[in-house]
Amino acid sequence: MRFPAEPFKIKVVEPLRMTTQPEREQLIREAGYNVFNLPAESIYIDLLTDSGTAAMSDRQWSGLMVGDESYAGSRSYYRFEETVHAIFGFKHIIPTHQGRMAENLLFTSMVRPGDVVPNNIHFDTTRANVEHNEGIALDQVIDEAYDPKAEHPFKGNMDLRKLAETIRREGRERIPLVMLTITNNSGGGQPVSLENIRQTKLLLSRYGIPLFFDACRFAENAFFIQEREAGYQDKKISDIVREIFSYGDGCTMSAKKDGLVNIGGFIATNDDQLAEKITNLLILVEGFPTYGGLAGRDLEAMAIGLQEVLDEEYLRFRVGQVRYLGELLDNAGVPILKPIGGHAVYLNAKEFLPAIPQEQFPGQSLVVALYREYGIRAVEIGTLMFGKKDPATGKIICPELEMVRLAIPRRVYTNMQISYVAESIIELFRNRNRVRGLKLVYEAPVLRHFTARLEEMGS
Ligand code: F0G
Numbered sequence: 001m002r003f004p005a006e007p008f009k010i011k012v013v014e015p016l017r018m019t020t021q022p023e024r025e026q027l028i029r030e031a032g033y034n035v036f037n038l039p040a041e042s043i044y045i046d047l048l049t050d051s052g053t054a055a056m057s058d059r060q061w062s063g064l065m066v067g068d069e070s071y072a073g074s075r076s077y078y079r080f081e082e083t084v085h086a087i088f089g090f091k092h093i094i095p096t097h098q099g100r101m102a103e104n105l106l107f108t109s110m111v112r113p114g115d116v117v118p119n120n121i122h123f124d125t126t127r128a129n130v131e132h133n134e135g136i137a138l139d140q141v142i143d144e145a146y147d148p149k150a151e152h153p154f155k156g157n158m159d160l161r162k163l164a165e166t167i168r169r170e171g172r173e174r175i176p177l178v179m180l181t182i183t184n185n186s187g188g189g190q191p192v193s194l195e196n197i198r199q200t201k202l203l204l205s206r207y208g209i210p211l212f213f214d215a216c217r218f219a220e221n222a223f224f225i226q227e228r229e230a231g232y233q234d235k236k237i238s239d240i241v242r243e244i245f246s247y248g249d250g251c252t253m254s255a256k257k258d259g260l261v262n263i264g265g266f267i268a269t270n271d272d273q274l275a276e277k278i279t280n281l282l283i284l285v286e287g288f289p290t291y292g293g294l295a296g297r298d299l300e301a302m303a304i305g306l307q308e309v310l311d312e313e314y315l316r317f318r319v320g321q322v323r324y325l326g327e328l329l330d331n332a333g334v335p336i337l338k339p340i341g342g343h344a345v346y347l348n349a350k351e352f353l354p355a356i357p358q359e360q361f362p363g364q365s366l367v368v369a370l371y372r373e374y375g376i377r378a379v380e381i382g383t384l385m386f387g388k389k390d391p392a393t394g395k396i397i398c399p400e401l402e403m404v405r406l407a408i409p410r411r412v413y414t415n416m417q418i419s420y421v422a423e424s425i426i427e428l429f430r431n432r433n434r435v436r437g438l439k440l441v442y443e444a445p446v447l448r449h450f451t452a453r454l455e456e457m458g459s
Helices: 021-030 058-066 075-088 099-110 124-132 160-170 194-205 218-228 237-246 272-285 296-308 312-331 362-374 415-430
Strands: 092-096 116-119 136-139 178-181 211-214 250-254 265-269 344-348 379-381 403-407 438-442 453-456
Touching: 021 362, 058 296, 075 092, 075 237, 075 265, 075 296, 092 099, 092 272, 099 124, 099 211, 099 250, 099 265, 099 272, 116 160, 124 136, 160 194, 178 194, 194 211, 194 237, 218 237, 218 312, 265 272, 312 344, 312 415, 362 379, 362 403, 362 415, 362 438
Parallel strands: 116 136, 116 178, 178 211, 211 250
Antiparallel strands: 092 265, 250 265, 344 403, 379 403, 438 453
């Protein structure tokens, strides 16, 4: 079989309302050509994010019933703590309501103004939380990560030369920790190799700098290691995961990805003093340490999800389904980022719509066309998200990459629905001359892509 079929059957279904093209035409116009403003009910296939969108299993749903809602010492917490400890190996496990709260507590506890925090590539919220503490967030991924065509098996790897240079330049005192994001979301869901993790740890231990993982998609990263890294083909995913985290001093986790839940996260660390500091802050902003910002039932569902995500059949299907979509597009000549990542396929909008200048948002134009014509919601990662106005000339400064991310929710869509997505995009690619550029009519001063309003050129 070229790609694995679903290793589950469907027990509960959520009907999807099919909309017509004229309906969507009106809805997208009313939404200011911004898919964040659309009612989710008007979407057929929603590929906005893989975060918090997973389908839980029957075991997770039954876990919700046995969740213990005690304020302190909840049985569900102990179960959660035991599970995370067994999988990741860290000493202190502190639940939070999602990933960015884990980041906030970690950086508030570790980063002083002027400190430098290197990462392969910081995810938006990680960067924002470092900067919120007046630290400097540095991206030190290998150069190949910035070339959408470079076929590197571990394109998320840290560039050890860049990292060593940063440590020499800044000095150990200004670097409270180094992070590794697995898989590297902002670089296209690309994995980090165990060899690179080992070497990063080796370099950092010479200076006594702690290594933390941004572990959101740790199981998908482990799957790529098993598939691609010499010596790991016969290792179990759970053993690869244990080895990854054995090189770390802790991690932040958004369980909304590889925790297979709709809400949840945690911080883990081996450092007693750090754990104490974070716990005190947690009580102030989230809740008592045996529930974080969650209900007991959420902890129960997270513990079960974290075990299910290590299932090799599941992972083969999961990464295989994303790859299936990517390969259908690639074989039809649709320009995508290579290699295909673990959680999403990225369309290269500059090549998809070469007639639309980057100042007219080709990525967003593609997103609009996918919704209007096919009811598919994707997300732009390009000029709308990262473009800046030059204060002197008023001209838009465009980012290097103009991408559209098709993030696949876990266990939600069938391969037939994924085929529908592929066929739609291929059809649009063949008729790409009909896609029009956009112009901004409203933008907020920060994070403008969430609330921006646009109009079609020539309308
Ligand atoms: N780190 C990474 C690598 C992420 O991808 C995300 C979220 C977070 C941290 C923050 O976690 O949302 O639970 O607070 N990524 C989502 C996405 C939003 O669509 O890629 P959170």
